Amino acid sequence: MALLLKNAHVVDPSVELDGIVDVLIENDRIVNVGEGLSAEGAEVVDLTGKYLVPGLVDMHVHLREPGFETKGDIESETAAAAKGGFTGVCSMPNTDPVTDNGVVIEYIKSVAAAKGHCRVYPSGAMTRGLKGEIISEMGDMVAHGCVAFTDDGRGIQGAGMMRRAMDYGKMFDKVFMSHCQDEDLVGDGQINEGAVSTRLGLLGWPAEGEELQIARDIMIAELTGAKLHIQHISTARGLDMVRAAKAKGLPVTCEATPHHLFLTEDAIDGTYDTCLKVNPPLRTAADAEALIEGVLDGSVDAIVTDHAPHADWEKSREFELAPFGMIGLETSLALINTNLVKTGKMGYGRMVELMSSKPREILGLEPVSIAAGSLADITVFDADAAWTVSEDEFASHAKNSGFKGAELLGRATDVFVGGKRTLADGVVC
Ligand code: DOR
Ligand code: ZN
Numbered sequence: 001m002a003l004l005l006k007n008a009h010v011v012d013p014s015v016e017l018d019g020i021v022d023v024l025i026e027n028d029r030i031v032n033v034g035e036g037l038s039a040e041g042a043e044v045v046d047l048t049g050k051y052l053v054p055g056l057v058d059m060h061v062h063l064r065e066p067g068f069e070t071k072g073d074i075e076s077e078t079a080a081a082a083k084g085g086f087t088g089v090c091s092m093p094n095t096d097p098v099t100d101n102g103v104v105i106e107y108i109k110s111v112a113a114a115k116g117h118c119r120v121y122p123s124g125a126m127t128r129g130l131k132g133e134i135i136s137e138m139g140d141m142v143a144h145g146c147v148a149f150t151d152d153g154r155g156i157q158g159a160g161m162m163r164r165a166m167d168y169g170k171m172f173d174k175v176f177m178s179h180c181q182d183e184d185l186v187g188d189g190q191i192n193e194g195a196v197s198t199r200l201g202l203l204g205w206p207a208e209g210e211e212l213q214i215a216r217d218i219m220i221a222e223l224t225g226a227k228l229h230i231q232h233i234s235t236a237r238g239l240d241m242v243r244a245a246k247a248k249g250l251p252v253t254c255e256a257t258p259h260h261l262f263l264t265e266d267a268i269d270g271t272y273d274t275c276l277k278v279n280p281p282l283r284t285a286a287d288a289e290a291l292i293e294g295v296l297d298g299s300v301d302a303i304v305t306d307h308a309p310h311a312d313w314e315k316s317r318e319f320e321l322a323p324f325g326m327i328g329l330e331t332s333l334a335l336i337n338t339n340l341v342k343t344g345k346m347g348y349g350r351m352v353e354l355m356s357s358k359p360r361e362i363l364g365l366e367p368v369s370i371a372a373g374s375l376a377d378i379t380v381f382d383a384d385a386a387w388t389v390s391e392d393e394f395a396s397h398a399k400n401s402g403f404k405g406a407e408l409l410g411r412a413t414d415v416f417v418g419g420k421r422t423l424a425d426g427v428v429c
Pocket of ligand 1: 062094152153154179277278279280306308309323324325326
């Protein structure tokens with residue numbers, strides 16, 4: 001059946017679109033884009049006053065299934081993705097069993113196909129069991145649809161292991177996404193090492209614990225020729241290293257999360273809010289400012305959430321015992337809109353690059369644009385919708401957001417995945 005999306009403000013820099021046009025969809029593809037379109041028998045959706053962009057993709061999401069369904073599962077967390085305006089997410093491999101072979105990739109794909117509310121692009125572990133000891137079954141995983149390799153949640157500790165994994169795995173032409181954390185240096189660090197950690201009596205997680213591995217992995221990318229993507233970058237110096245790598249022409253990209261852009265260690269106080277315990281930790285105001293600069297100047301390639309659902313009882317434990325991570329899928333678009341677009345720092349075109357086209361490019365996915373022939377993966381949002389982040393409204397199974405109470409502007413209203421509606425007027429379908 002045909003679907004006609006009328007009167008939305010379409011923004012898509014890849015086809016130089018920034019204006020009000022109609023979009024006609026047949027089956028799973030866009031078949032026409034233009035002014036005043038009509039189509040007999042088509043279902044018409046009037047989107048006057050809303051923005052329409054290529055479907056948003058979050059390339060760093062923990063869906064928790066298989067194994068950690070008490071935190072969240074593929075159904076609940078893809079519902080959160082749809083509510084947040086995403087048409088697809090890349091799932092992280094720190095599941096149980098670990099996503100380190102084709103069977104687990106196939107399991108994730110089949111559950112997503114049966115119960116998912118968005119596309120799921122699974123990543124696979126670089127090493128078996130995320131142990132950093134033996135290379136995972138990379139070829140098997142790629143044959144089953146794995147889009148990238150990462151030991152996220154932990155990171156590979158040995159430089160030699162990292163080199164062997166990249167040297168071997170580069171034949172599959174997938175990106176290696178690196179969670180940079182030197183375990184020996186970081187130890188039991190809880191929050192950024194500095195005045196705040198000292199004042200609160202918490203063990204510090206030093207910036208160098210991340211930066212050392214960023215430096216190492218850029219060198220190994222140069223040595224092996226494999227594509228490297230630095231995950232959830234959190235420090236100014238780390239970003240400078242990525243900049244230098246790019247200037248050298250190395251195939252190095254990086255991502256930043258809204259929490260590392262818009263929250264700092266100063267938000268952590270004597271209430272010891274465990275929702276603010278994330279890995280890598282919230283850093284200094286100077287780091288956050290530098291990351292925002294990087295988002296604006298193109299040094300940061302993608303905005304991701306590192307959506308990390310945890311059960312209430314886990315986050316209710318003492319700060320040192322609570323797990324790292326916060327959810328993010330349902331606040332990401334509004335945080336970027338409120339803090340970067342509505343403040344005039346960047347336009348929706350750059351937002352589309354950061355949240356849609358670049359993540360697809362890095363993961364080697366089919367590009368999506370608002371043009372005839374493209375897959376009809378589309379996000380529609382109301383840029384002026386004012387709302388307050390409240391845990392009662394989350395579609396996610398988890399409530400561990402660090403932004404509860406924030407007053408934000410902008411909310412996804414409608415999402416189409418391959419021409420099928422997954423969000424209608426703010427309600428997950
Ligand atoms: O804060 C985090 N939580 N960072 C990670 O790298 C892993 C994630 C999780 O799995 O909970
Ligand atoms: Zn990580």
